[in-house]
Amino acid sequence: MTKNNFQNILVPLDGSKYSEKALERACEFVGAFGSTLYLIYVVEKSIPVNLLDRKEYLELLQKFGNNILNKAKIKLSKKGINAKTILKEGNISNEIEKVAKKENCNLIIVGNKGLGTVSRLILGSVSSKISQSSSCSVLIVK
């Protein structure tokens, strides 16, 4: 497979049906362009947590994130697709951008809504932030 403009694809996951859809589209790119997939879950550190112990809450999110990544990896392997999974902590869009650069991704496929536990209230805010700030192309899946 020759190098193309969809060689390395980053798919941010958050357990929502929107990121599920983004992952499905990503599989179509693998089939068509032989792309390598990177799946990322970002534990949002900037969440203002009053009700729960902060450390405990972050641990819960880590567990949740690892679960999502593992489930996605298994789902893809059943389709014969191998994906690399990455768990990060920090600001969602910043971490996504950092990983996209580090792994030389030329495309980020992101769901239109979801992404971010708190920002789920501000639907689509992360996807639009990524599409504006990212230095690589962004596919917003609806």
Added chain:
Amino acid sequence: MTKNNFQNILVPLDGSKYSEKALERACEFVGAFGSTLYLIYVVEKSIPVNLLDRKEYLELLQKFGNNILNKAKIKLSKKGINAKTILKEGNISNEIEKVAKKENCNLIIVGNKGLGTVSRLILGSVSSKISQSSSCSVLIVK
């Protein structure tokens, strides 16, 4: 070719290098998914024109738009790709969305910058507006 999620693709053109790049990516989708391409140029009617006669200015833009569409069509036909061209007048993102719906497009491929004679000053504003308001997926090419 079976129906897929990238069957009908709309590519807004404005004569900028950014929309050229979007068109190049669109060609890769044709190769991979057998997509049908729709190329659109929108004559921005909402431009506040003081220096020139408004009617004359719009006619110039129409000519410019037709030129861009024709050139793109010729360029694609040399690659063996047939594309449908559409010239519209009105608000850029509104017209793009209307055509996307009318032609049952499931993807809009848009350059990150450019699009819009005046809004070129507000770089990327149209692409981010489309990605937010469009009911189909949007690929922002960088």
